[in-house]
Amino acid sequence: MKSTTTVIIGAGQAGLAMSRELTNRGVDHLILERGTVGNAWREDRWDSLRLLTPNWANGMPGAPYRAPDHDGYMRVSEFSERLGVYADAIGAPVLGDTGVRRAVQIDSGFRLETDQGPFGCKALVLATGACARPHLPPVTTAVPGGVFQTTPSAYKRPGDLPPGGVLVVGASASGVQLAREIQASGRQVTLAAGWHTRLPRTYRGRDVEWWLHTLGLLDERFDMIDDIERARRTPSPQIVGGPEPVDLNSLQESGVEIVGRLMEIRGGAALFSGGLANACASADLKMNRLLDAIDEWVDERGLGDELLPPDRPLPSRVSKAPVLRRSLTDGGIRSIVWATGYRPDFSWLDMPVFDARGRLRHRGGVVDLPGLYAMGLIFMRRRKSHQISGVGDDARELSEHLQAHLDTCAVAAA
Numbered sequence: 001m002k003s004t005t006t007v008i009i010g011a012g013q014a015g016l017a018m019s020r021e022l023t024n025r026g027v028d029h030l031i032l033e034r035g036t037v038g039n040a041w042r043e044d045r046w047d048s049l050r051l052l053t054p055n056w057a058n059g060m061p062g063a064p065y066r067a068p069d070h071d072g073y074m075r076v077s078e079f080s081e082r083l084g085v086y087a088d089a090i091g092a093p094v095l096g097d098t099g100v101r102r103a104v105q106i107d108s109g110f111r112l113e114t115d116q117g118p119f120g121c122k123a124l125v126l127a128t129g130a131c132a133r134p135h136l137p138p139v140t141t142a143v144p145g146g147v148f149q150t151t152p153s154a155y156k157r158p159g160d161l162p163p164g165g166v167l168v169v170g171a172s173a174s175g176v177q178l179a180r181e182i183q184a185s186g187r188q189v190t191l192a193a194g195w196h197t198r199l200p201r202t203y204r205g206r207d208v209e210w211w212l213h214t215l216g217l218l219d220e221r222f223d224m225i226d227d228i229e230r231a232r233r234t235p236s237p238q239i240v241g242g243p244e245p246v247d248l249n250s251l252q253e254s255g256v257e258i259v260g261r262l263m264e265i266r267g268g269a270a271l272f273s274g275g276l277a278n279a280c281a282s283a284d285l286k287m288n289r290l291l292d293a294i295d296e297w298v299d300e301r302g303l304g305d306e307l308l309p310p311d312r313p314l315p316s317r318v319s320k321a322p323v324l325r326r327s328l329t330d331g332g333i334r335s336i337v338w339a340t341g342y343r344p345d346f347s348w349l350d351m352p353v354f355d356a357r358g359r360l361r362h363r364g365g366v367v368d369l370p371g372l373y374a375m376g377l378i379f380m381r382r383r384k385s386h387q388i389s390g391v392g393d394d395a396r397e398l399s400e401h402l403q404a405h406l407d408t409c410a411v412a413a414a
């Protein structure tokens with residue numbers, strides 16, 4: 001069995017940020033990656049996707065974004081290439097084509113079964129992604145046989161779908177972008193929207209990401225939030241990597257039919273909730289609370305003259321007679337895109353570290369088992385933990401914890 005002090009699993013932004021910190025601390029380590037660096041951005045995203053965060057927010061620790069298009073939104077293929085360059089620059093010890101199939105705890109630490117044979121280590125970092133697999137609701141099994149089904153992780157372009165109408169389920173970041181793209185390709189899209197998060201792309205002339213950073217909202221810590229589990233379940237905002245807004249109003253203007261949350265599929269028909277108006281009202285309210293906070297911040301500092309005036313998006317428009325049913329057998333809807341969220345995939349982690357709902361038990365990335373750490377999970381240590389801009393702070397703090405763990409092991413072994 002090959003062995004190293006620490007193994008990081010996953011060579012995305014989270015694994016690379018941790019690698020840089022461990023190198024700086026002189027901790028011997030390897031990154032095991034089933035593909036190559038930036039694999040998820042290349043393999044699990046659709047062709048047209050641009051980063052939702054503007055370029056200035058997409059630097060890596062020690063390597064801020066330096067290029068002319070500071071406020072642009074790069075293609076994910078470019079970001080993936082940038083990660084490869086970054087990995088070389090920091091000398092990240094990446095072992096590609098090395099999928100981890102099973103990980104267990106042993107006396108000396110951990111044993112990993114991989115595509116390249118077994119590995120042993122004293123500390124293990126799980127950096128395999130918060131969005132490693134699409135989450136599918138149980139109702140998928142009731143979809144009639146003739147309807148094509150896909151997910152944002154498998155979908156690449158509209159031409160992958162059979163001709164005809166498309167039902168997109170889920171109106172968070174992935175759902176609204178795919179609804180827009182597929183409608184523009186000439187197919188009639190119906191978008192099922194449950195609870196969602198609405199944000200304008202820009203407000204008072206600044207990108208919303210700039211406001212979230214400036215108000216310190218992305219730095220909010222997990223241990224300062226009243227209900228962290230609820231915060232972790234907040235749907236991702238309706239936003240697209242480009243200057244134009246994408247929300248239920250703009251989608252309706254482009255011809256997309258908006259319906260309520262998909263409740264069930266019965267008798268060959270999709271049945272939708274009548275609560276769309278409530279979901280929209282709640283999303284509008286929360287968006288306006290954020291915009292109020294921005295206006296207050298501006299007023300307190302007397303910066304009103306330096307910014308554009310408040311330009312609130314119009315309230316969401318909702319039909320007074322909501323559509324409650326669509327047949328899935330009359331040929332109108334030929335495919336369904338399940339944009340119903342993502343989950344981490346720890347199916348290969350054979351250790352007692354999961355709660356009753358199957359979620360990893362951790363406190364800010366320190367897993368409930370000595371020597372085991374996570375990186376990149378949603379709101380793991382901070383609101384920005386799963387974002388590109390969030391991995392640096394988390395890696396710094398968790399690498400310190402990890403080094404202290406190794407020091408304790410060394411003292412115990414002496």
Ligand SMILES: Cc1cc2nc3c(=O)[nH]c(=O)nc-3n(C[C@H](O)[C@H](O)[C@H](O)COP(=O)(O)OP(=O)(O)OC[C@H]3O[C@@H](n4cnc5c(N)ncnc54)[C@H](O)[C@@H]3O)c2cc1C
Nearest residue numbers: 010012013014034039040051052053100128129376387388
């Ligand atoms: C559609 C979409 C758009 C997003 N856009 C943005 C954005 O614009 N800005 C932003 O800041 N964030 C964005 N995010 C959130 C986040 O930045 C990404 O999910 C990002 O990929 C997370 O990086 P990561 O390093 O944590 O995980 P990943 O990039 O998922 O990397 C995990 C790596 O682990 C490898 N791996 C997984 N399992 C194993 C295994 N068993 N053995 C070996 N290797 C394994 C994978 O191949 C992969 O390379 C987006 C997320 C999604 C889903």
